[in-house]
Amino acid sequence: MSIFRIISKIIGHINQKIAVVGITAGVVVAFVNVVARYLFDASFTWASELSISLFLWSVFFAAAYCFKKDAHIAVTIVLDAMPSRIAKVMLIISHLVTFIFLCAVAFFGYKYLLLVIDLDERSIDLWNMPMWIIYLVIPISFSFGAYRVAERIHGILSTSHEKIVKESEAEHVLAEMGMNSKEYKDNENLQNLSKMVKEVEKKTGGML
Numbered sequence: 001m002s003i004f005r006i007i008s009k010i011i012g013h014i015n016q017k018i019a020v021v022g023i024t025a026g027v028v029v030a031f032v033n034v035v036a037r038y039l040f041d042a043s044f045t046w047a048s049e050l051s052i053s054l055f056l057w058s059v060f061f062a063a064a065y066c067f068k069k070d071a072h073i074a075v076t077i078v079l080d081a082m083p084s085r086i087a088k089v090m091l092i093i094s095h096l097v098t099f100i101f102l103c104a105v106a107f108f109g110y111k112y113l114l115l116v117i118d119l120d121e122r123s124i125d126l127w128n129m130p131m132w133i134i135y136l137v138i139p140i141s142f143s144f145g146a147y148r149v150a151e152r153i154h155g156i157l158s159t160s161h162e163k164i165v166k167e168s169e170a171e172h173v174l175a176e177m178g179m180n181s182k183e184y185k186d187n188e189n190l191q192n193l194s195k196m197v198k199e200v201e202k203k204t205g206g207m208l
Helices: 003-039 047-069 077-081 084-119 137-157 161-166 169-176 181-186 188-203
Strands: none
Touching (some): 003 047, 003 137, 047 137, 084 137
């Protein structure tokens, strides 16, 4: 197993666990605070800020994980209308722009983190906790997202232009299930599913 595959697995594991734990803990904290407020006429001063911070970490790391699955919303109507070679170049350019943006946010997020540490900014509600702990989510999650986009760029460069453009969402799912092209071609139901998905993608402009 290559070092890049190990790094990819570690990043995926971290993204998933933080996203799940963050959203679960945030819901639990918010629920407990609501119950305490309406049933016992009491409220935890730290609950609101803690739940927001947990949701923040969950959302950012879930977004970073979506780059691996290529699950972010994308409008592909222009790509579908272009010749496959041009479409591949456009994909590479768009991913490069995304990569640069993510790296820039990660870098300036890190610079801001250093500023917060120097100012010793702390949260009054969260037991005087240093705010750099909360803001740490920005450089880490955006760095993970940039790594995923770099993986995607490598995948595009190493894949023929015909396969990149013509591969449908159904075929992506089949590939993840480990089903080969012969099984796909021999199964009429799967072919019909692929055609149906392509038609829906055309009508929705690739927003599905």
